[in-house]
Amino acid sequence: MTRVCVIGAGSSGLAACQALHARGIPFDCFEAGSAVGGNWRYGNDNGMSSAYRSLRSKSSRQGMQYPAFPMPDSYPTYPHHELIAQYLDEYVDHFGFRGTIKFQTEVISARPALPGGWDVTVRRRGAATVRTGRYSAVVVATGHHWDPRYPDPAIPGVTGFGGQVMHSHAYRAPEPFAGRRLLIVGVGNSGCDIAAEVSQVAGRTLLAVRRGAHVVPKYLCGMPTDHLTLLRFGAFAPRWLQRSTVRLLTRAARCHPSRFGLPPPDHRILDIPPTVSDNLLSRLAHGSIAVRPAVARFDGNRVLFADGNAEPVDAVIYCTGYKISHPFLDASHAGIGEDDVGLYRRVVSSKQSGLYFIGLVQPIGAIMPIAEMQSHWVADLLDGRALLPARPVMAREITSHRAVAARRHARSGRHAIQVDFQAYLRQIRAERRAGAERRQRAA
Numbered sequence: 001m002t003r004v005c006v007i008g009a010g011s012s013g014l015a016a017c018q019a020l021h022a023r024g025i026p027f028d029c030f031e032a033g034s035a036v037g038g039n040w041r042y043g044n045d046n047g048m049s050s051a052y053r054s055l056r057s058k059s060s061r062q063g064m065q066y067p068a069f070p071m072p073d074s075y076p077t078y079p080h081h082e083l084i085a086q087y088l089d090e091y092v093d094h095f096g097f098r099g100t101i102k103f104q105t106e107v108i109s110a111r112p113a114l115p116g117g118w119d120v121t122v123r124r125r126g127a128a129t130v131r132t133g134r135y136s137a138v139v140v141a142t143g144h145h146w147d148p149r150y151p152d153p154a155i156p157g158v159t160g161f162g163g164q165v166m167h168s169h170a171y172r173a174p175e176p177f178a179g180r181r182l183l184i185v186g187v188g189n190s191g192c193d194i195a196a197e198v199s200q201v202a203g204r205t206l207l208a209v210r211r212g213a214h215v216v217p218k219y220l221c222g223m224p225t226d227h228l229t230l231l232r233f234g235a236f237a238p239r240w241l242q243r244s245t246v247r248l249l250t251r252a253a254r255c256h257p258s259r260f261g262l263p264p265p266d267h268r269i270l271d272i273p274p275t276v277s278d279n280l281l282s283r284l285a286h287g288s289i290a291v292r293p294a295v296a297r298f299d300g301n302r303v304l305f306a307d308g309n310a311e312p313v314d315a316v317i318y319c320t321g322y323k324i325s326h327p328f329l330d331a332s333h334a335g336i337g338e339d340d341v342g343l344y345r346r347v348v349s350s351k352q353s354g355l356y357f358i359g360l361v362q363p364i365g366a367i368m369p370i371a372e373m374q375s376h377w378v379a380d381l382l383d384g385r386a387l388l389p390a391r392p393v394m395a396r397e398i399t400s401h402r403a404v405a406a407r408r409h410a411r412s413g414r415h416a417i418q419v420d421f422q423a424y425l426r427q428i429r430a431e432r433r434a435g436a437e438r439r440q441r442a443a
Contacts, residue, residue, distance in 0.1 A: 002026055004382060005120045005135040007107050007328070010038020012359025012371040013141035014091060015066065019375035020139075021097040023383050028133070029101045030122055036092055036101065037085040039145055048146035050169045050190070050322075054197060055081045057366075058189055058276040060224035064366035069094060077224055107328045110138050112352055137354035137382060140326060141371070144360060144417065147325035150318055151185075157298035164315040171317060174198045180314040182206065183303055185295060187213045187262070189275055191319030196279035198317075199288040206303075206311060210294040212265035214274040215281060216250050229270065229364055229421065239420065243270045260284040261291040271408055272418065273364045324360070324417070336360075341416040344394040345431055346401075346424075347374050348381075356381075365421035373428045377435070386435025387442060 002025070006016050009031035020027045033046030042051040056078050057064055065071040069091050075083055092098045104125035113119045113134060121132040148167035158165065168190040178201040184191050187209045199205035216225050229242055237245070247269050260281050283289045293306040304310045324341065326334060335342040335351030341360065342350045349355035356378045359371045380386035388394065405418050 002136050003028065004137045004139060005118065006139045006141060008038065008141040008143065009036045009101050010141065010143055011040065011088060011368050012143060014088060015368065015371035015375040016139045016141050016358045017097050017100065018095050019379040021095060023379045025379060025382055027100060030105045030107050031101055031103050032106045034103050037088045038143060040081050040084040040088060042081050050145055051081050052171050053173045057084060059226050059366040063226040064368050066091065066368050066372050068372060078218055109328050118354060137356065139356045139358055139378060141358040142326065144324050145322050147323040149321045149323045151320060155295050155297060160300065161298045162301050163313060166317055168194055168317055168319040174201050177202050177315060179203045181312060183208060183313045183316045184319055185316065186319030187275060188319055188321065192275050192277040192280040194317060194319060195289050196277065196283045199283050205289045206292050206313065207289050208292045208295050208305065209263055212263040214265050214269045215277055216246065216274045217278050218276060226365055243268060246270060270364055273362065342398050344397055345427060346417065346419060347378065348388060350394055350398055360417055361419045362417045363419050363421040363424065370424065373425055377428055377432050380432055380435055385439060386432060387438040388435065
């Protein structure tokens with residue numbers, strides 16, 4: 001029994017498929033939708049995509065592409081979602097593994113089997129029955145941007161609010177909000193994109209900000225901003241120098257948030273992913289968006305803010321992020337929870353053999369290069385080229401990461417999966433070498 005189960009055919013799942021296919025490791029990939037692309041497939045019928053019509057990448061194409069399959073030079077620096085979906089289709093066809101992907105097939109459960117391996121139960125869309133297969137390993141690549149997170153506890157009075165309440169996950173286009181009074185809750189990338197876009201048609205746009213964020217443009221000194229943290233300079237410069245450089249350049253570009261009515265950030269730049277936007281600050285400067293503090297409560301169709309002021313609104317869009325969720329897995333089997341990801345190097349389950357996660361990280365940068373590196377490490381483990389360290393060693397690494405991440409990233413709310421792009425890639429490269437040496441010693 002050597003077949004592997006890959007769950008999800010988004011950008012992380014495709015990286016896993018490519019690595020397994022290149023090694024000749026048999027696998028099945030199950031995808032709930034009708035096409036590859038995951039979050040980059042606008043209108044994806046798997047119900048998990050949060051792509052909106054105007055979505056473009058926040059990372060440059062040079063920073064987000066798979067190293068094994070660069071994006072065409074004809075692509076713009078920041079591609080539209082349609083081009084990224086096209087790129088992912090071309091990636092699959094270039095490496096020739098489309099036939100291994102079982103589309104319109106949902107994974108219902110994945111459970112450890114005796115004496116080993118995993119029993120994976122799936123259901124084809126429209127089918128009344130399910131089927132279960134035995135696999136030697138399970139690679140989870142469903143991402144962490146599909147299960148909407150709402151304020152918990154709920155904002156007082158929200159159940160009596162008579163207007164529309166939705167999450168950014170369901171937002172697609174601004175036209176339904178034309179002429180309406182809209183409240184956006186959250187100042188992350190989605191919140192800023194939606195606020196800037198909707199403010200062009202809405203009657204009034206409010207942006208409720210509980211805590212400050214660093215807002216950086218897509219270009220600094222004529223260079224894509226992520227080149228300072230991911231490529232060239234960012235590949236060798238220490239973190240303190242990257243932080244100082246980006247801070248100085250954003251100030252020179254007059255991008256300090258407090259100049260535009262946003263609260264000052266309570267963390268250092270690059271400690272957590274900054275908000276990337278060319279439009280938000282302009283819309284704020286023009287008065288098209290009004291910044292408000294955190295929402296205290298709803299009173300009918302009025303919203304009362306933490307500063308005591310109140311305004312009537314017709315609709316609320318929560319841009320409050322996503323849960324880390326794997327409904328097909330028993331949390332006790334996986335060793336992960338919403339705020340506690342017990343994975344060795346953020347990939348290998350510490351609780352169950354043969355369980356791996358690709359793309360379950362939150363880097364300051366793009367997922368695709370990281371997913372490719374993670375996938376080749378997992379392929380090393382699956383085809384016997386590398387061995388894992390002893391469980392106590394893995395447990396110590398997990399504990400150390402938790403402590404460091406909690407000190408540095410706790411304010412992000414996602415510190416359990418936060419990683420530094422370049423430092424993390426170096427860790428995985430080192431782990432692949434160490435795993436190969438363990439295999440040689442054991443031979």
